[in-house]
Amino acid sequence: MLTTVVGNYPRIPSIKDGINLRKGINDEEKGKIDKDRLEEIYRKTIIRTINDQVEAGVDIITDGQIRWTELTYPMATALTSVHPGGLRRFYDNNIYYRRPQITGLMSRDREIVTEEYRFAAKHSDRPVKAVLCGPITFCNLSNNYYYKSFGKLADSVADVLAGEVRSLVAAGCRHIQFDEPSLPLLPARMELASELYSKIFAGVDAECGIFIYFNSIKSIADRLFELPLRFIGLDLVSHSDDIEFLKGFNPDCKLIAGLFDGRNIMLENEKSIRSKIDRLSKMIPIDRIMLSPSSGLEFLPQKYAVAKMKRMCAVARKLTPAETK
Amino acid sequence: MKKMLPTTTVGSFPKPSYLTKARAQYAGKKISHDELAEMEKKATREIIELQERVGLDILVHGEMERGDMTTYFAKKLAGFSISSPVRSYGNRYYRKPIVNGSIVRNGPMTVEMFEYAQSLTQKPVKGMLTGPYTMCDWSFNTHYSDRRSLTLALAEVIAAEAEDLEKAGAQYIQIDEPAISTRPEEINLAIEAMGMVTSGLKAKTISHICYGDFKTIYPDILKLPVDQLDLEFANSDFANLDIFRDPPFTKEIAVGVIDIHSHKVETVEQVKEWIRSAMDVFPPEKIYIDPDCGLKTRTLDETEAKLKVMVRAVNEIRTEKGWD
Numbered sequence: 001m002l003t004t005v006v007g008n009y010p011r012i013p014s015i016k017d018g019i020n021l022r023k024g025i026n027d028e029e030k031g032k033i034d035k036d037r038l039e040e041i042y043r044k045t046i047i048r049t050i051n052d053q054v055e056a057g058v059d060i061i062t063d064g065q066i067r068w069t070e071l072t073y074p075m076a077t078a079l080t081s082v083h084p085g086g087l088r089r090f091y092d093n094n095i096y097y098r099r100p101q102i103t104g105l106m107s108r109d110r111e112i113v114t115e116e117y118r119f120a121a122k123h124s125d126r127p128v129k130a131v132l133c134g135p136i137t138f139c140n141l142s143n144n145y146y147y148k149s150f151g152k153l154a155d156s157v158a159d160v161l162a163g164e165v166r167s168l169v170a171a172g173c174r175h176i177q178f179d180e181p182s183l184p185l186l187p188a189r190m191e192l193a194s195e196l197y198s199k200i201f202a203g204v205d206a207e208c209g210i211f212i213y214f215n216s217i218k219s220i221a222d223r224l225f226e227l228p229l230r231f232i233g234l235d236l237v238s239h240s241d242d243i244e245f246l247k248g249f250n251p252d253c254k255l256i257a258g259l260f261d262g263r264n265i266m267l268e269n270e271k272s273i274r275s276k277i278d279r280l281s282k283m284i285p286i287d288r289i290m291l292s293p294s295s296g297l298e299f300l301p302q303k304y305a306v307a308k309m310k311r312m313c314a315v316a317r318k319l320t321p322a323e324t325k
Numbered sequence: 326m327k328k329m330l331p332t333t334t335v336g337s338f339p340k341p342s343y344l345t346k347a348r349a350q351y352a353g354k355k356i357s358h359d360e361l362a363e364m365e366k367k368a369t370r371e372i373i374e375l376q377e378r379v380g381l382d383i384l385v386h387g388e389m390e391r392g393d394m395t396t397y398f399a400k401k402l403a404g405f406s407i408s409s410p411v412r413s414y415g416n417r418y419y420r421k422p423i424v425n426g427s428i429v430r431n432g433p434m435t436v437e438m439f440e441y442a443q444s445l446t447q448k449p450v451k452g453m454l455t456g457p458y459t460m461c462d463w464s465f466n467t468h469y470s471d472r473r474s475l476t477l478a479l480a481e482v483i484a485a486e487a488e489d490l491e492k493a494g495a496q497y498i499q500i501d502e503p504a505i506s507t508r509p510e511e512i513n514l515a516i517e518a519m520g521m522v523t524s525g526l527k528a529k530t531i532s533h534i535c536y537g538d539f540k541t542i543y544p545d546i547l548k549l550p551v552d553q554l555d556l557e558f559a560n561s562d563f564a565n566l567d568i569f570r571d572p573p574f575t576k577e578i579a580v581g582v583i584d585i586h587s588h589k590v591e592t593v594e595q596v597k598e599w600i601r602s603a604m605d606v607f608p609p610e611k612i613y614i615d616p617d618c619g620l621k622t623r624t625l626d627e628t629e630a631k632l633k634v635m636v637r638a639v640n641e642i643r644t645e646k647g648w649d
Contacts, residue, residue, distance in 0.1 A: 010411065012409065012410050014409040069414065069415045070414070086562070087536045087560055088537075094463045266465075266467050298411070301408045302409065
């Protein structure tokens with residue numbers, strides 16, 4: 001059974017290792033170090049993040065989104081006519097994001113995350129998954145001062161994402177994930193979501209899918225598995241009853257089962273995880289299931305993030321010989 | 326005549342560089358607790374002087390002895406340990422508390438610093454606490470069976486602290502609940518816990534809430550058993566003001582008119598315009614004026630410049646209205 005992570009990762013190590021990104025950012029702001037020195041600290045932090053995942057045994061890794069201040073950051077800073085606005089709480093977390101402000105016709109005049117992908121791929125012998133904010137979530141988390149409707153805004157977001165997905169594939173990326181925590185909050189947008197994903201992923205030779213965390217899929221479970229996706233990742237911790245909705249899972253799709261709590265330091269008991277996997281395997285062929293935390297690991301101090309990944313990989317390794325024979 | 330539009334602040338002030346250094350030295354066991362405490366008192370004196378100089382009406386002690394609003398209390402209470410830093414936003418982090426035992430208050434946590442700050446000024450100084458719901462929401466719970474039992478256990482110890490602050494002479498007690506808008510479905514738990522803290526208090530009670538979606542908790546939030554709500558508005562250019570028109574707001578309101586996340590100092594005209602728009606929604610006699618949130622992320626110079634603008638804007642409005 002393969003393992004992956006959702007995306008973000010702690011930027012500060014629990015035990016000091018001489019790479020201090022927090023201080024680097026502050027020092028650069030105060031003019032104590034130059035941009036090149038800060039860039040070097042960013043790179044070292046990303047390499048540490050990659051090494052943590054590889055050493056823990058994660059099969060498909062991310063770059064930890066070390067350069068991002070929030071999920072919407074890359075798009076809010078790279079796209080024309082979009083910029084980060086006032087702070088808002090990020091769903092039900094004590095983490096805040098700057099709400100993107102859309103003030104004109106959006107366009108992608110430069111790459112959004114492809115360069116970050118290239119850097120991570122160069123420093124990892126494991127496949128690197130590229131993550132972006134999904135179109136429905138991006139529209140939901142933004143203030144739209146330009147487009148006449150949610151649908152028109154979403155179309156424009158899909159255009160820029162389609163361009164970025166093609167850049168990523170051209171750079172060699174084979175795993176592309178859109179985070180869509182807002183999708184269950186907007187069940188009326190499911191048809192639109194389906195159209196957008198079709199448009200963005202059409203003809204793309206890569207594993208393309210979405211991850212939904214924090215919010216229960218109850219409101220969209222009946223249509224979720226019809227979406228044109230190669231994988232769907234779900235937070236099965238915040239709403240553990242959501243497992244029941246997987247009865248209708250599309251066997252052509254893969255499930256990333258977020259069974260390890262990305263927001264609490266308590267380590268999952270192996271037995272309880274195995275019993276959940278047993279339940280899942282009655283609904284979905286076991287070779288279509290991959291394990292992951294329920295959300296990004298940035299909510300944990302680094303040492304607990306490492307412990308979570310190790311526990312997850314240990315469970316997956318034990319399952320592999322017996323159950324996939 | 327009662328002073329109209331009293332000015333105040335939310336709680337924290339920036340720490341002077343000698344104190345930041347002393348805190349690092351104390352963490353590295355290079356100076357003693359007494360030496361650190363002396364620095365904290367010196368800084369508190371300076372923060373009180375700053376507030377007097379600016380002309381604020383209701384002061385705070387500035388939280389020179391606190392790092393983070395949850396970690397400070399978690400370190401004082403039995404039942405907590407402290408983790409390494411996790412991010413709250415941007416390049417800001419806090420050491421998230423871990424609940425790993427039963428919560429017990431070993432003694433007063435905030436009274437000594439309150440008494441010291443109050444001894445330095447004739448103006449009232451607010452007693453400052455973090456609310457039980459936020460303490461629960463911003464900790465890793467590995468001990469209590471559910472969020473409710475942890476929140477109510479925290480409410481008991483915070484209630485005892487509020488009582489001690491009142492005995493020490495606090496006329497205003499602020500119990501911050503910035504996490505309250507996180508899960509609208511739990512608002513009744515937050516209300517119940519706050520009731521345990523404020524019931525029986527004669528002091529004016531205040532709760533500060535920020536950076537949440539107020540739409541999801543209004544008008545339910547009016548049931549929070551405090552006299553005054555302190556909310557942020559400037560950060561979103563007052564776009565959230567309309568939420569409070571209908572049904573009408575029934576409590577006192579402290580209106581945030583200074584964006585504490587921006588280096589840019591607001592103009593007097595801008596702040597006056599915002600205060601006028603607030604007076605259009607809230608009865609003027611129920612309005613207090615303050616920044617959006619604690620000021621600890623600004624420099625001392627920025628803080629003083631921003632507060633001067635705020636006080637000048639209020640004074641000009643008082644003059645225009647004949648409220649001098």
